[in-house]
Amino acid sequence: MRKNFLFATWAGGGAVPPVLSIARVLRERGHGVRVLADTSLHEEVAAAGLEPIAWTTAPQGDAADPAQDVIKDFEARTPLGAFARLRDRIVCGPAADYACDTLAELRARPTDALVAEHMLLGVLTAGEAAGIPVASLVTTLYPLPTPGAPPPGPGLAPASGPLGRLRDRVLTRLILKPWEKGLPAVNAARAAHGLPPVGSVVDAFGRVDRLLVLSPRALDHPGRTFPAYVRHVGPRLDDPAWAGDLELPEGDAPLVLAGLSSSFMNQHPQLERIAEALGTLPVRGLLTTGPAVDPATVRAPGNVLVTASAPHSAALRHAAVTVTHAGHGTAVKSLAAGVPLVCVPLGRDQAEVARHVELAGAGVTVSRNASPRTIARAVERVLHDPSYQREARRLAAEIAAETATDRAVAELESLTGAAAGTHAVPPDRGVRS
Template identity: 85%
Template structure:
């Protein structure tokens, strides 16, 4: 029986395609699906065959345009500063606005389930106030603490023994302390909607009926345990609708695919250094700038083709190495294709993704300020050391097994019944 799903997302760069992928899969199953989102995303929403609905009071942004970016984390000097922008401008600060818009839409056009990108705690508040089951989608590695797990965001493996577990608990408290500044705004939003306060921001994340992690379980720590309502449902591997056609550089030398952030992160200078590095190697380079950087601004050597976009899934069938900022989408698509990586994190969750790729043996990490010579040596290392490709292929097989059935759709459909919500 067709059900009605309301999705909620924001202009969060690489988080958008996996959310829309899940929404599209539900529509293809015959369900009614609409998507609350920034107007800058409406063309992409419509291209996925979905109905776009605009936020009315919640923030509106366009991450491809620095002047219209809501968070503007590229202006900050430290990871803590970037985190504070996300907390205050998306997660907690405007929670009342997101809740108001979500509740208004649910009252105007009721839905059976609300599905939101994880950072939109305000959308979860709206669903809770309306009495509608809710799921949140995690579009990267699970970012919250877990029982006896490592502290989130610092790249450590789980500690062993009593001292290791003590270390993890103490570091987790320190890492999570900055969330406390967002609690007053979050509880004010809850009070405005007749809901009781929560003790912490982390408690608010846990109020979803289901948390679906759109990331390979094999990329996380092997022994990590998760709460019962958190389910790994496999990565979404769809390319964005704006990627266009594939054009490959001429020749038969190994292909190096380059893809940095789809949102603005001051990546222009790094793209230029990568182009210069590839110019010193016997390779072909396909360098995709994304919508935030003008391809014409990159001066490329003869063996490097620069383009605004390309369908990475198709390009990866030809690639030997990917150079990436370690955005979750590009990293996982590369691993799904069995292609090892050179990771150059720019910020956000990218350092964590890069550390997990390196821990899995499927790539190496190079600093974002690395010289062309350093970048070239890293590419040569990954290209010529067989272990990187071997481990990438191992992860490829695990990703293929995990995505053989659409577990995300199964979980969301189950939320339309009382028995499913309890499961």
């Protein structure tokens, strides 16, 4: 039976393609799908065959353009400062604006389910106020504290024994504390639409019918437990619409695929150091700069082809190693192809992803300030130690099994199937729109 889905996303770089991938499959299965998104994403939304709808009061940005980036976390001097920008400029601060825009669209046309990138708490608030099924999409490792695992964020290894459990309890409190400053804005958005307050911002993330984690369960800590509404549905491996065609560097030496963030993270120095490192090795380098960096500005030796973009899924069929910032999308695509990694985390969730890659035995991590010599040694280590490829191939087999069926789409169709017809959205209560 045909259902109507409203998706909501924001200019969050690598978080966008997985969200649009699910929306596209639902459309191909005959459902009605429209997507609330920043205007900078509308071309990408349309390329997926979906209907884009612009935010009207919520923030509008372009993660590939530092002048138009809403968060500008590259200006922050500390990880806490970068987190505060995300909290205040996307997750909590504009929650009321996201809620109003979403409710306006829900009132405009029938909707059977609302599906949002999980950072958009204002969107989740609107869905709860409208009384329709709500699903949120986590496009990385599950980012909230749970039993059986260290607190997410710092990239910690699992601890054991009384001291380890004490470490986790203390650090969990420290990691959750900065969310408290966002709680008044979240509860103000909820009150404006007749909803009771939540006790914490973390509680607000759980006000959904389903939270779908678009990450391999095999990459997370094996002893970790999750809330009942959380489902691991496997990663999305689609390339973004702007990936273009594949051009490989000439020769038959081992191919190293290198690429950092698709959004701006002041990554130009790291790109040049990676290129210089590959220039000292008997390899071919394919370095993709992404939309945020002009490839013409990156100096590279003759064995490294620098291009704005390439379809990583196709390139990985030829690659022996990936050098990456450990963005979840690139890391998981590499593992799905059985390609081990050298991780150069720049910020955000990347240290956490890199740690999980290391714990799985499928790669190594070097500092964002690593010299070309250090990067080259890491590439040689991963290239010549067969254990890294063996573990990457093990994860590839587990990812293949996990993605053999489209669990995300099945969950969303099940969610709407449980509803009795199309939900009517309550009339406007006279709040700001």
